[in-house]
Amino acid sequence: MKRVKQNRAFTKDNERQKLGLHVDNLIPGSKRKIRVIEVNEHDRTVSKAIEQEKSHDSSVQNVQNRGDAGSDDDDDPWVVLPSAPWYRHCQVAVMLIIMYNCFMVPYRVSFLHYNGDDKAWSVLVIDILSDLYLICDLILAARVAYVEHGYYVCEPALIWRRYLRSHFLVNLVSAIPLGKIACLCESSHWKFMMCFLVHTWQTTSCGQPPLFAIRRTVC
């Protein structure tokens, strides 16, 4: 599969409109180049339009895409293309973990009625590892380029913005370790810590918000 990679600064408005990217509308202050990469075979019309543009513009360089984002100096190496093989494997693992959760969690809720003392260590370890993996995926997904109008958009701010709007909240809510928090609230450590916080607040500040109190205690 051959992909064409383009580096270009969008300076003219009609060029931007032709490609359907209104970048300056989204982030008014940004002067960075938007690195876009054509996705072929899916958006024939867009690739045709780019071929027409290529004939006009001789300075467009065609580079074989190697699946990673770190080939140019201009590129942000911390942005992952969704076509990267290791990222696809990660996605397969995420799918497996999601399926494991979807089958096992209702089973435990309705048939076993417990999750704790009788549970085997292997199951516990699998649970913890899968939770950690999903949290890592939550962080990684903020760095994965997305496709818009047949292009990969690799600007981190745009990716972050879209991620916030799409499924960041769902991932965050599902990543909260509610059971661990409940354990923490039951244990005496939490009570001790709360007592310490309230004590410092009462002794160091008169009616100030607690953050200032903690800062005053530390500094």
Place this chain on the structure above:
Amino acid sequence: MADYIMWAATAVRNPAYRLLKLLRIFQFYEIMSSRLRSSRYHRLMKLFELVLTTLLLAHWMACAYFSFTYLEGYEGVWLPEPELKHAHPVLKYWRAQYFAVII
């Protein structure tokens, strides 16, 4: 430090805390469709997705049915036999799965 490791390794008594993790199911279908678009086995995987969805729905039906059974105390008209109360959970599961598939 050891305390925190032990805290992370504590088994949670109530499995209902993990129910929020089911929200990720939407992302599963999203990943599935995004991967399938460029796959050679497009239709085969579509079929697989359909079968998986059906199995998942049946599984959830069975779980809901048996949680009702547990809440009602194994006494009811359309609930399973009270002898199942001390049976193995896998046996209970297949009884509930039978109900879900028949319904």
